[in-house]
Amino acid sequence: MAIPDEPDRDVGIIEFPSWGRVVATGGVVPYEVLDDDGQPIEPIRRYLRDFVAQGRRPGSVRSYAYDLLRWWRWLRAVGVEWDRATSVEVCDLVLWLQRATKRRRTARTTSAATAGTINPITRKLHPGDRYQPRTIRHSNAVLRAFYEFWIERGAGPLVNPVPLQRRRGQRPNAHHHPLQPFRPEGRLRYNPPVPKRRPRAMSDQR
Numbered sequence: 001m002a003i004p005d006e007p008d009r010d011v012g013i014i015e016f017p018s019w020g021r022v023v024a025t026g027g028v029v030p031y032e033v034l035d036d037d038g039q040p041i042e043p044i045r046r047y048l049r050d051f052v053a054q055g056r057r058p059g060s061v062r063s064y065a066y067d068l069l070r071w072w073r074w075l076r077a078v079g080v081e082w083d084r085a086t087s088v089e090v091c092d093l094v095l096w097l098q099r100a101t102k103r104r105r106t107a108r109t110t111s112a113a114t115a116g117t118i119n120p121i122t123r124k125l126h127p128g129d130r131y132q133p134r135t136i137r138h139s140n141a142v143l144r145a146f147y148e149f150w151i152e153r154g155a156g157p158l159v160n161p162v163p164l165q166r167r168r169g170q171r172p173n174a175h176h177h178p179l180q181p182f183r184p185e186g187r188l189r190y191n192p193p194v195p196k197r198r199p200r201a202m203s204d205q206r
Helices: 042-053 058-078 085-097 133-151
Strands: 021-024 031-034
Touching: 021 058, 031 042, 031 058, 042 058, 042 133, 058 085, 058 133, 085 133
Parallel strands: none
Antiparallel strands: 021 031
């Protein structure tokens, strides 16, 4: 069987362009993603408008906006249009995020000693300089929802580029009714596992 002709990128040498930005609007949709010319990115704008109509909080809108801006920057870096993206681009982005170092505007000072370590009291992870599994999983979920929105409207790629993990002998939406929208079934294929949080140590004092 012939192997599909897919891009074979060296994700280790890809650099994100400093392109676009997220801005607070003060309007019905509290955040927008703008291109380098200061114009809203229309597919994102329309998706976020629908997202707000679902009753989502401003913090969630902001989080989704930044994930989508990262996706747009990635597509520019690899030279793919948003409506031509495939699972290859999603897979490569996940590989890039797993090894990339976050950009910082200023160098760490007091937080340098605790970055990426676990708080011994709360057992929570201090923010580090690498993308954590939860960040990558959130990014995948945002992209999956974004493309579901556009596929339901007859736009974008024919297949959602954020695939689901197939169960043995089954495929997602195998019994899908042709007049109903597709719905998520199972976990996303490129979701990294999240380390289990260790229980907080019990004090010996009473």
